[in-house]
Amino acid sequence: MSMWVRGTSLMLAGAFLLLSGCxxxxxxxxxxxxxxxxxxxxxxxxxxxxxxxxxxxxxxxxxxxxxxxxxxxxxxxxxxxxxxxxxxxxxxxxxxxxxxxxxxxxxxxxxxxxxxxxxxxxxxxxxxxxxNNLQAGRLGGQRVAAQLNGKGNVVFFTMPGQPNLDERLKGYKDVFSGFPGINIVEVFDMKGDSGLAMDKAAEYIGRKGKDRIDGFICLQSSSGRDVGETLRRAKAEGDPGRLLVAMDTDISTLQLIKDGVIDSTISQKxxxxxxxxxxxxxxxxxxxxxxxxxGDYELDPFAPFPAFVDTGVSLVDKSNVEGILTRSQAGPQ
CATH class of the missing domain: 3.40.50.2300 (Response regulator)
Structure with a gap:
């Protein structure tokens, strides 16, 4: 067989495989x-x-x-x-x-x-x-504990019964168990409505003295933005400011971190x-x-699938928000 014929045959075979894949x-x-x-x-x-x-x-x-x-x-x-x-x-x-x-x-x-x-x-x-939502909650809990110096009243905005949010709450509680000075005042059910979270945040801001709320924690994406806007308005009216740790990296949340309204957010993908x-x-x-x-893929050493694919979690604060904001605004490449 000539080199030309052999080469042509290989090219046709490659094309056939390519077309078969398509x-x-x-x-x-x-x-x-x-x-x-x-x-x-x-x-x-x-x-x-x-x-x-x-x-x-x-x-x-x-x-x-x-x-x-x-x-x-x-x-x-x-x-x-x-x-x-x-x-x-x-x-x-x-x-x-x-x-x-x-x-x-x-x-x-x-x-x-x-x-x-x-x-x-x-x-x-x-x-x-x-x-890994338990890890996400623990990461947020460590941030809150550090920023409050281990003491203060905190509230959560969540939807009880949703598995990922419940795991995040558990992660926070795991960390707070080592800080007796941190008091969980309320776990507020926002019922999937960030407007309810915004209204409740305004009520929390009005509490004074020993009932003052020092930390606001949002376990769900949209509440961070709206609670943040409530804190922004309160600060403009003379409130000394409160700690807010949010969830996710929508552009509004990232901008509020850049502006110093939200302390940080937990990023997922x-x-x-x-x-x-x-x-x-x-x-x-x-x-x-x-x-x-x-099948029980957690226990089976020859399982055809993983039990869990972890896409990662990280903390975003003022030190790294600029690059993430720029990347988010550019969108997928």
Missing amino acids: ARHSKKEQYYLVTVNTQLPYWTTAAEGFRKAAAEYGVTAVIRGPKNFDPQAEAQELRSVVALKPAGILVSVTNPALVGPEIDAAIGAGIPVITMDSDAPASKRLYFIGT PYTMALIGLKALDERHHYPTDNPMK
Whole structure:
């Protein structure tokens, strides 16, 4: 065989393999991301990551869920998505009791499901991609303890019962257990409405003397921005200022750190969670394992999947906010 013929054969073989790889995907192949509060910056950032992965693979990404915090509506949305028999589902769990059975139904129908951001570990989901939320809470707790010199009254803004937020709260409490001078006055249920958090913050600011609130801690993304605006207004009216530790890195929160209103925020990576989430679902869809879709992956040394993919957590304060703000404003590259 001549060198020309051999070279041509190799080129054709390479082209065939390339085309075969491309043929693996189709726009008809649909992956769904299901969550709540879909218009929040946190979730629009996650959606960008989800769509980026879909564009790379030539598949279709669909974002579904209520625009407000409505766990019941999320469960219903997930049920409707399962009925469509998509290639895979990525879901953030607001209420495991409501969403868990829908996850199990999807797995029972042969649809791979991975949780992100907030988990349902008792469900049959494959695994969880997201933040180590206990670590996130401990990181925030260490910051609060340091900034308050180990003493003061603090309040939390959260939604009790949401797994990721409950884990963050536990992380804070773990740290505060070593600081008897820090008193948790209240864990306020903001019911997914940052406006309620803003109103409650104004009430807290009005408390004086021994009832004075020294530290405000937001375990959920949007509340940091709105509580921060309340503290900004109070400071302009003569309040000496309070400690505020927020959650996540939407641009409004980062700007308030730069302005000195918010002390710091705990950063996580929703873009990354959703990006690798779709790719992981695609891998499972195209290359199913011989093992059942549910197994004890924490204990199995030969598990086909991890039990947990940690996308990382870090503290953002005035010392590093400028670079992160610039990067966030530039968007994904």
